[in-house]
Amino acid sequence: MKIFSVFILLLSLFVFAETEPSTENFSASIPTTVNFENRIRPLESFEILLAERLCEKRKCADFSAAEILQNILSGKADSQKIFAVNRATARDILHLPKDRRYFLRSEFDDVRSLLRQYAEREDDRPLTLELIRLNDALNLYDSLQAGMLSQISIPFENLPVSEQRKIRAEAAYYKTNPIFFSWILCIVGFLTAIFCRIQSRVKSRLFLLGIFLQSLFAVSLIGIFIWRGIGEGRIPLTSLYEMILCISLGISLTTIFLAVKMKESILLIGAGMNLLFMLLLRSMFSAGDSFESVSVLLNSPFWLSLHVFTIAAGFCVLIFAAFLAHWQLILRKWKKSPDEKMKNALRILLRVGFALSSLGTILGGFWADVAWGRFWGWDPKENAALLVILWTLFLLHLPRGKMISEKSWEALTAALLLVIGFCLFGVNLLGTGLHSYGYSPKLLTVFVGFSLIDAILIAFLGMPKAKK
Structure with missing residues (x-):
């Protein structure tokens, strides 16, 4: 208490x-x-x-x-x-x-x-x-x-x-600032996950508290989506801000599902990922999120929302797989081989993420056909989404050929995070194409800084041992 x-x-x-x-x-x-x-x-x-x-x-x-x-x-x-x-x-x-x-x-x-x-x-x-x-x-x-x-x-x-109802919902949203509640839940959940790893005496209680906090975080995000949906009068999945929130929700739900079997490690990975995404939101959208009308360029909000939800679910699972690969590399650095449960979970996550990302990309083609009159136009964002699918397919086939070691395969899987990051944020820096609407003034610094740090980390963790 x-x-x-x-x-x-x-x-x-x-x-x-x-x-x-x-x-x-x-x-x-x-x-x-x-x-x-x-x-x-x-x-x-x-x-x-x-x-x-x-x-x-x-x-x-x-x-x-x-x-x-x-x-x-x-x-x-x-x-x-x-x-x-x-x-x-x-x-x-x-x-x-x-x-x-x-x-x-x-x-x-x-x-x-x-x-x-x-x-x-x-x-x-x-x-x-x-x-x-x-x-x-x-x-x-x-x-x-x-x-x-x-x-x-x-x-x-x-x-x-109907317009009065939307105005009231939007005004109450800004006055209450519900995203801040989620931010605090995220911080407390991450600290709980850390203590759960280092405190052996009360590990079981801290683990249950961590699951409870992840559940509260998920519920808070669902409430935010419902609230924004009332205020916007549409499905709230048409902006980069809302897509990041959707990915965070998926990560939280995946954490709860996997942590039941894999305990503290998954809880820490999931809590850390949510903290990273919430930090990303606060750094990129320092003025706060705003309720905006769907651009004429992005008409057909039904297909757009369906596409964003599906591909966000796929990216969420693949991002979780990439972070799990990071964790396996860290364990190997500590001279601890990952157990079979963790290895199997990584392979399953890649398969599920590949299926959802492929479906989301196809649905994006239907949206593009309705909105722009063509299914595929080799737009930079479309190419980046295809790159994510090809990279994941490459990872799924590599182990069967036994061409590289498990450690190298895990390093390539960890690099999937950089590929997805480029698809979500890097393409927007080009300022070209029909998908450049997610640009943020602070995007360049945040994206480049994170990509360099993570690339150096993966290279360090995946570096083969020197032969004596």
Whole structure:
């Protein structure tokens, strides 16, 4: 009971720490519902999007998203450094101080014409995208001070009942911030899994607690999907953010299923994977997730959702297999040979993941046929998905030919994580193709950094022993 009490106390502290300040002091002229970027949304959603446009975070100059809007409308924001310029090259072009990342509105007065010129360009270079984002942020800021908010406001009572239900769900989602509950469950679950490995006296109790926490984490993600589905009015599987959440849910369910037979090792692997994906979400989507309409480019949301769910399930199983291969390499480094249960589990995971990934890719072809008029077009993302399937098929056939050792095969299986990472995130860095909609400003640093670290780790663990 002490463990549960501490757990509840931690949750309470974090909940109060993450709660947004009250907006009761808003003036009566500020609407509760707006029509922004072709979507009717609650004020809370608009505030977060505004903060993301200006400083790419939920807070600018230590002001919350709600306070930023207040300060812009009152004129106080003119004296606050809330415009982010992340690239040093962009600061050089705009003649801004190099030792700062955040700037006043007035510091851009002399370079507005230059920014407008960049905004007219059509290339996808990171520098151009940064300057286009900055120009759009300045336009939004100026429009708000010119009275745009009154022009885009929509009386809540005039909306249809179905739209009111979506608005309420979205507003409650931002106020409650349920993803933060999942984040805390993930951290506590990972710490529990570690203690379960090192504490022999209470191992059985810690193991049950770990399974319980994984179950709670899975339930919290299911609740988030249901909540987002109500708020978006569709199946919430049409964005990179939601796909990562779906993979995390699959990992949690796979962990619970396998841990019953393989105990502590699987629990630690699953908890570690969930922690990694939650860290990925927080680093890539620092401004938080947003509810967005399905792009015209991605029409036919039914086929899209079915494709994303199936391929996310396949990638989830294959990612679990890759992490299990990492663990087997670590055991061999400790001079402990993996048991047969673990080896069989790895082979089964590869087979199941191959089947689901293949089915998901085929369903993606049906979606592409409905949305774009062709089943397959050798798009970079399509090629990357095919690479995942071919790599997995290669792994499934290698052991039968007995051409390499078990350790080398495990290293290649561990490298499957890098192949899937390239398919999910790396392709988006190319900025080309019909699947480049999942781009994130922080994606390059996170993806390249993780890929290099994991490649070095696999090379170190899979290195053959030197002969005496």
